[in-house]
Amino acid sequence: MIAAKKKFFALNDDVKRQYQGPAGTLLGYIPFDKERYNPNTYEVHEGFLMLSEDEDNLPYSQIPSLLPAAAKAFPAKAFPAFRDLSSNLMSALSVALGQGKDYLARMHQEFFAKKGYSCLRVNHFPPMEILPPPNSVRFGAHKDVSTFTILMTGDKGGLQICNRAGAWMDVPPNKLLVIAGQFLHFTSHEKFIAPVHRVMIPDNADRDISRFSIIFFICPDAHLPYRPACIEEPEPCTWKDYYSSFLSDYLTKNYQKKE
Ligand SMILES: O=C(O)CCC(=O)C(=O)O
Numbered sequence: 713m714i715a716a717k718k719k720f721f722a723l724n725d726d727v728k729r730q731y732q733g734p735a736g737t738l739l740g741y742i743p744f745d746k747e748r749y750n751p752n753t754y755e756v757h758e759g760f761l762m763l764s765e766d767e768d769n770l771p772y773s774q775i776p777s778l779l780p781a782a783a784k785a786f787p788a789k790a791f792p793a794f795r796d797l798s799s800n801l802m803s804a805l806s807v808a809l810g811q812g813k814d815y816l817a818r819m820h821q822e823f824f825a826k827k828g829y830s831c832l833r834v835n836h837f838p839p840m841e842i843l844p845p846p847n848s849v850r851f852g853a854h855k856d857v858s859t860f861t862i863l864m865t866g867d868k869g870g871l872q873i874c875n876r877a878g879a880w881m882d883v884p885p886n887k888l889l890v891i892a893g894q895f896l897h898f899t900s901h902e903k904f905i906a907p908v909h910r911v912m913i914p915d916n917a918d919r920d921i922s923r924f925s926i927i928f929f930i931c932p933d934a935h936l937p938y939r940p941a942c943i944e945e946p947e948p949c950t951w952k953d954y955y956s957s958f959l960s961d962y963l964t965k966n967y968q969k970k971e
């Protein structure tokens with residue numbers, strides 16, 4: 713898989729850009745200048761995002777012809793494995809919340825039907841051959857909008873998670889992490905906290921080496937309220953509406969509009 717990812721991300725910029733999904737979404741190829749979590753910070757990442765409905769049918773159809781067989785087979789293998797793991801996690805989390813085992817699964821019917829917004833994302837952080845501008849990061853600080861996120865860090869460090877005391881903690885390489893997203897944060901009444909996380913540019917030799925990560929975002933049924941009705945909310949909205957506002961806040965073009 714790593715070889716396949718390298719091969720895709722090594723293509724020329726204008727070739728990769730052909731694999732972008734529709735405007736205003738993060739589908740398909742995510743170029744370096746598409747996403748920014750802080751208007752004052754440069755972010756040095758590119759990525760590729762596939763919806764769970766793409767599991768059986770890779771979108772942006774020419775991609776497979778560019779990639780080795782391992783990459784073509786990856787989504788079909790990865791989605792079911794992540795779905796099984798997610799199903800077990802949902803049961804355990806439901807019980808931890810004092811609910812029946814299927815409490816969270818019932819909020820993720822689209823996910824189990826291979827529909828909705830759950831997705832698989834691969835991030836590539838290139839070697840920093842020239843010194844990046846001051847204030848640069850590999851991925852800006854943010855919380856995920858998912859229910860939870862399964863993150864494979866790859867074999868390079870750089871990912872940091874902010875703990876409850878507000879201190880940044882380094883995540884060691886070669887880890888599989890489960891991070892609560894904002895839907896679980898609110899649905900659990902903050903029993904599970906969605907942490908702020910970011911990827912820093914290493915200050916050692918790892919700065920000159922690519923970092924790859926694989927991330928699976930498990931998202932709730934789109935029509936569900938983003939926060940339970942009992943939490944004070946100026947304008948109640950569905951998870952889908954919340955996700956749209958997240959995209960409009962963080963896609964770089966919107967910063968440019970606001971600046
Ligand atoms: O690539 C990483 O390690 C983290 C990326 C991330 O937080 C995200 O894609 O939401």
Ligand SMILES: [Fe+2]
Pocket residue numbers: 854855856909
């Ligand atoms: Fe994230």
